[in-house]
Amino acid sequence: MLTLGQAAKEVGKSKTAIANAIKEGRLSANRLENGQYQIDPAELFRVYQSINRQEESKGVQSETPINKASLQGETDLLRELVAQIKDERDDLRRRLDVSETARQRETEAREKDSAELRRLTLLLTHQPEPTAKKSGLYQKLFGRDKTKV
Template identity: 40%
Template sequence: MQLSLSAAAKEVNRSKSTLSRAIKEGRLSATRCEDGSYQIDPAELYRVFPAPVPQPTTSNATQPESERDGTLRIQLEMAERERDREREERNREREQMQATIDDLRTRLDRAESRIAGLLPTPPVRQGRWRLWGGG
C-alpha cells in the first residue's frame, strides 16, 4: 500500500514541503505518477522519518490519592536526604579550606619572622638638633 504525499506527511507528523524537499534531495525515494503526484512506500517513509514513539505518561491523576501522597512523601524524603548530604559535603569542604588557610597563615608568619631575623637592624641615627638662629 503506497501513500500519497499528504497521507505520508500526516503519518510522520511533518509538512508536505518537508517530504517533497527530502524527495528532491534524494533522501526519500518515491514514485512519480502521471498526474505529477508522488506515491511513497511506508517502509521508505519510516526509514527517513521514524514514526514518533508514544512516551508512556505517568500521571498522578491516574493514581489513587493515598498512593500519590505516599509517592510524594517518598520523593520529598529523598530530596531532603540529598539536600542534607550536599550540605554536609559543603561543610566538609569549608572546614578543609579553613584548615588550609590557617596552615598557610602559620607558615607565612613563621617565614616573616625568619626573614625579619635575617635582616640587619638599621642603625639608629642620633642627630643633634640645632636651634635656628642661636647658638
C-alpha cells in the same frame, strides 16, 4: 501506493514537507509520467509515524501509572544527600580556613625569627646594623640632597 496528498494525511504533515523529504533523499518515492509521486506506505512509515500510532503512543503515556509515593521518597532521600554533601563541604571549608590561618601565623613567626636571628648575628659578629646615609656638608648647609636638585 500512496499519492503525495494521501501520504501527507496519513502522517499529519503538509504536502510540502513530504515533497521536501523526497527531494532531500530522506524518503524514497517513484515519480509517474504525469509528475505525481507514488509513495510506498512502508517507506512513509519508516520516516514518519502515522497519526494513529502517534495517538496510541500519547494514550499509552497518559495511562502509565505514576507511583507518587516512591517518587516522593526518592526526592526526600536526594534532599538528605544534598544536605549531607553541603555539611561536608562547609566542614571542609572551615578546616581549610583554620589551616590557612595557622600557615599565615607560622610564616609571620618565621619572618620575625629570621629578623631577630639576623640582628643577633650582627651583634655577635660586632657588625653595626646598617644606618641611614650620612649627611654631607651640602646636606647640612642646605637641608637637602644635591643629587635631587
